[in-house]
Amino acid sequence: MTTPIRPVLAASIAVFRQGRVLLARRAAAPGAGLWSLPGGRVEPGETVAEAALRELGEEVGVKARIEGVAGVRDIILRDEAGMLTGHFVVVAHAGLWLEGEPQTGEEASAVGWFDPACICALPVTEGLEQMVAAAARVAGGIRQG
Template identity: 65%
Template sequence: MSDAVRPTLAASAAVFRDGRVLLARRGAHPGAGLWSLPGGRVEPGETLAEAARREVWEEVRVEADILALATALDVIIRDRDGVLKAHFVVAAHAALWRAGEPQTGPEAAEVGWFAPADVAALATTSGLAPVVDAAARLLACRAGATPTSA
């Protein structure tokens, strides 16, 4: 393991609108070309929810109401020889769309709204489908509905 690599705290949000989740195809590394949730590093003095809200706005220009932490995910990146290159601890939130139409930019080469059941068939960052499922279940429980498999 490389002594220079330390875990980086990040936050993301599964933003739902009319039963669909907002995804962005990453325009930069890590994960360039893969679909993912908008998210990024937590800045000093920010709460996890504040960071998630800010990252959604910065990446795709959507305002979201962050409702709850859905799950945490370790993103560990190694080179072909197994040398650790990066380690992100991502606090993924469940959120609802408030305003704005998603836009592309340097970090989001493409954006779209997807049915949660369709996420597993996409080329995504590692572990995305279970994160979306956890967020969808959390929102269904908060709404008083019986959660179903996405």
């Protein structure tokens, strides 16, 4: 008997510094090779905000202050036959950089600060441009140095 697939709660964060947003290129599936916001699964006993900050530190070595929630996104994965293989519910936060220079690692093969208006030229995860725009509105993304 197959275990039913259930939605997995995850958190991410759009961190802004001097008007630029921090993106990480995913090193593993799903979305390997695509630029995205740092993030990952929420652990038991952890709030979504705590998870976003923990994942930010673990994934790219940066600390930030959360300004609010930018939005929620469903990531529904299916195989070639259309069968459901995964479902993630990601709560995306908006934040302002506090300290640390982004580093690559197991989860991020590349990292960088990008002009939010120019990320459309990158290979990105679905909905990233809209989420970054929403996060910029929440965080006033251009205001921090």
